[in-house]
Amino acid sequence: MQFLEKNTIKEKICDWLMIGMRSCIHCESFLVRKSLLCYFCESKLFSLSCSEGLYHHFEHQVSCFSLLSWERDQNIILNRLIPNLKGKRQRKAWSYFAKLIAYELSRQSPRTLGFSLNEELLIVPCPSRKKVNDHAFFLAQGLSEELKVPLVKTMEFGKFNSESKKMKRADRLAIQKLTLSKVESEKPLIHNKANITVLFVDDVITTGATLKAANLLHKEYKNFIAISLAFRR
Template sequence: MNVLKSLLDLFFPSQCFSCNKRIDKELVLCEKCADELSYIKENSCIFCNRETKEGLICEECKQEYPFDEVVSAYTFNLPLQRMIHHFKYNEFKRIGTFLGNSLADRISKYPFYSSIDYILPVPLHKTKKRFRGFNQSEIIARALSVKLNIPILKNVVKRKKFTQTQTKLKKHEREKNVANAFQVKKFGIIKNKSLLLVDDVLTTGSTMKSIALLLKENLAKHIYVCTLARA
């Protein structure tokens, strides 16, 4: 077994997912790139960066977004962008598990964590999931579920409309793009429950807002949001 491992390491060396430097197979980043990952600073609003004494969304932004709290682990800098690209488009699912574990550590610091009933990964449209082969939000949700000991609810929210990628759209275009894109299939199970929505990157929050409004309409009690990064 050690000989086989040595041969695999020789012919298929593991590389840093940011700079391609050779690293141990157990790692996803070299030491330099790992040090460059930037955590979101605590005690500031995730949307407007105002200082907050308690919570992660300031009172002004809570008027616009139907979330009780939002947690993002990292800023969307270059090393993280490269990692998430490899995760989503090159099927390196262990990156999602690695980052999901970091996000779980962050979530566990906040009091609301103990009240969460279910984790809900943001759904992909069936066409996109078939093309990609997996839903990246489900990989992250799985890591959170294991580490936080909270069950996952899949197939409760369905993405019924195929939407173009949000990457290059402005805020109002994003909101229009995801309008009426989702539906709740099993509304009874979420009634009076506290739910944690999971996605990879938070930009304007349009996708999460669309889903959260739908969940609130179906009598979910609290909606918390978490993402790997804040762009």
């Protein structure tokens, strides 16, 4: 028992020291929250970018819910927040935003959502092109914990062939195809797909090209819904 308490104190001291090292990414106040912003900047961000809780939109006929609507040049705080969140060691910040999204989802009626949080759901993160768990995965993981919904990596980006290795990085990434992962296609892990609603999670939805491909790969499922932190207009 005493050992546990000692560890908690240690953690608290570490947290406190970390706070001293970080400051609000917008105004540099030292009273920074898990969102990487101080209370005032966080409130301002939400009043500017998410006045109605969740932003509902359709991309390539997929129903999408985003916490923040991102119009470039119109929200300096969000312009700063997104690149900072994509930096290293931001797992805690992503799980904080996941909590907010889960809360907002739970406040909506199944009619508004087009699905119920009580039905059979599956959280699918947008895969990383670099084969490591990235921001979309951290957000998906946070949502999976909050909503008590299983997370399965059903997709992956295809491997480069010898031809594509000679190409420029940007061209190579552009042709890299999204496919179903071994988990989805080989192992019969997911039964009764027709009863499962897929919640596809990405950090930022921009053109929706990945979203479109992901939707096509999940045609056998009952429903396909996209969830993101931000939607860039």
